[in-house]
Amino acid sequence: MAFLCKWCSGAAAELAGVSRLLYSPNVIPIIVPCSGRVDPDLVVEAFINGADGVIVAGCHTPSDCHYIAGNFKAFKRVYLLKKLLSDFGIEPERLRLEWISAVESQKLKTVFDEFTSTIRILGPLRAETRGGSV
Amino acid sequence: MTRPNIVIVHGAICGGCDVALANSVEAISKFLENFELAYWSVAVDSRLSDLKSLNRIDVAVFMGGVRTSEDEEMAKWLREKSRILVAFGSCSAYGGIPGLAALIPPSELVNSVKSTITTSSQGEGVIELSKLPELGTYRALPHVVDVNIVVPGCPPPINVVNEFVDVLLKHISSGKLEGPLVVAGTKAQCENCPRKPRDLSKLQIPDIKRIYESRIEENKCFLEQGILCLGPITREGCEHSCINANMPCTGCFGPLPGFEDVGLRYIAGILALVAIEREKELLEQGLAKILDKLVDRLGVLYRYTLPWSRLYKLRLSLGSGGRAR
Numbered sequence: 001m002a003f004l005c006k007w008c009s010g011a012a013a014e015l016a017g018v019s020r021l022l023y024s025p026n027v028i029p030i031i032v033p034c035s036g037r038v039d040p041d042l043v044v045e046a047f048i049n050g051a052d053g054v055i056v057a058g059c060h061t062p063s064d065c066h067y068i069a070g071n072f073k074a075f076k077r078v079y080l081l082k083k084l085l086s087d088f089g090i091e092p093e094r095l096r097l098e099w100i101s102a103v104e105s106q107k108l109k110t111v112f113d114e115f116t117s118t119i120r121i122l123g124p125l126r127a128e129t130r131g132g133s134v
Numbered sequence: 135m136t137r138p139n140i141v142i143v144h145g146a147i148c149g150g151c152d153v154a155l156a157n158s159v160e161a162i163s164k165f166l167e168n169f170e171l172a173y174w175s176v177a178v179d180s181r182l183s184d185l186k187s188l189n190r191i192d193v194a195v196f197m198g199g200v201r202t203s204e205d206e207e208m209a210k211w212l213r214e215k216s217r218i219l220v221a222f223g224s225c226s227a228y229g230g231i232p233g234l235a236a237l238i239p240p241s242e243l244v245n246s247v248k249s250t251i252t253t254s255s256q257g258e259g260v261i262e263l264s265k266l267p268e269l270g271t272y273r274a275l276p277h278v279v280d281v282n283i284v285v286p287g288c289p290p291p292i293n294v295v296n297e298f299v300d301v302l303l304k305h306i307s308s309g310k311l312e313g314p315l316v317v318a319g320t321k322a323q324c325e326n327c328p329r330k331p332r333d334l335s336k337l338q339i340p341d342i343k344r345i346y347e348s349r350i351e352e353n354k355c356f357l358e359q360g361i362l363c364l365g366p367i368t369r370e371g372c373e374h375s376c377i378n379a380n381m382p383c384t385g386c387f388g389p390l391p392g393f394e395d396v397g398l399r400y401i402a403g404i405l406a407l408v409a410i411e412r413e414k415e416l417l418e419q420g421l422a423k424i425l426d427k428l429v430d431r432l433g434v435l436y437r438y439t440l441p442w443s444r445l446y447k448l449r450l451s452l453g454s455g456g457r458a459r
Contacts (some may be wrong), residue, residue, distance in 0.1 A: 013207050017178060041398050048448050062417060063414070069414070074399075076405060080425055084397060087237075
């Protein structure tokens with residue numbers, strides 16, 4: 001699951017499409033107005049509904065954000081949420097924050113491919129083999 | 135006409151809720167006047183067999199969380215027999231302090247109790263816990279059975295206890311209550327906080343500090359001093375007893391309606407504001423350094439509500455009981 005901001009990362013995804021770049025088909029992109037709009041609740045919701053990994057991508061810091069500083073809000077939320085995930089015993093690597101500008105479609109492709117392989121190594125969040133009971 | 139009967143039963147509890155209830159002369163006298171006190175193991179001479187022999191219970195007050203298999207059985211039995219079931223105190227309502235141990239596997243908890251040397255174990259180091267009932271997944275009462283009235287607070291303060299008795303008397307005649315009725319305000323602590331900043335929209339959180347790290351100024355908003363206060367997302371009704379004692383709110387009154395996952399809401403709303411005026415100067419590294427000062431994340435964000443957190447539920451659904459890494 002990838003939350004992409006409308007102005008930079010989302011545009012990069014559009015460009016990747018127009019440029020016929022191939023990236024992992026496992027990624028479901030969702031365009032949001034700003035990475036600062038991605039509530040931690042949305043990320044957790046994605047995990048609860050079966051996502052194995054979540055990417056949040058926005059404009060480069062410090063000054064690219066269309067809304068001045070939404071990307072810093074995204075940074076703080078994702079940073080703390082990653083810590084919280086590990087507190088709850090869920091691998092923090094399942095959540096990733098990236099800054100991708102509108103022209104960096106190549107970077108978008110690399111990030112998506114890299115992330116997919118990371119998640120593949122971690123395995124599904126709901127593996128039967130985890131076993132045991134609380 | 136016989137008076138309606140009331141039973142007061144314990145789950146995982148420290149005993150503070152009993153004291154809170156007994157502390158209110160008004161509540162106790164109204165109780166004795168209007169109810170038949172059928173079971174309250176700490177206050178009247180009654181045994182579990184007396185409780186079990188009751189065919190019908192009008193009001194059951196459950197104090198403490200659901201920790202053991204016995205607690206769970208009792209909660210289900212009470213639900214079956216009683217017209218009004220009350221979750222009394224934060225443990226029962228939201229999980230409370232013992233809820234913080236919910237992420238640690240029960241076997242580890244038992245082992246650490248057994249191996250902790252105390253004055254009463256006389257240095258032998260191993261305590262026999264043969265009669266310990268089986269520890270299960272820690273849950274708040276509403277996660278086990280439906281409750282009718284929720285009385286929050288750790289412990290519930292006198293004004294809330296009195297209000298609870300009034301609510302109870304009002305509803306006892308009308309029969310069964312639908313849905314949980316929370317005996318607390320529906321507005322945030324901040325709404326009537328004596329330290330409310332003049333302009334909430336310009337609230338700035340310059341830093342994150344722990345309580346011992348600074349001299350807390352009285353009459354100034356805790357957040358503006360970098361002390362994390364859960365007031366913005368906690369129900370009012372406690373008359374700001376902690377805040378008036380120069381300590382930040384830790385959220386014992388539970389989340390506002392619609393804010394059930396306290397930690398996620400707090401991260402989204404309040405912690406995203408940290409150092410808001412210096413973001414472009416600090417950049418990610420600087421901000422990360424400030425956010426790292428929030429060391430005990432679960433203890434601050436979920437002090438009373440860990441079993442309510444969505445991540446805890448996700449963790450349970452994964453079916454593995456490992457300790458948080």
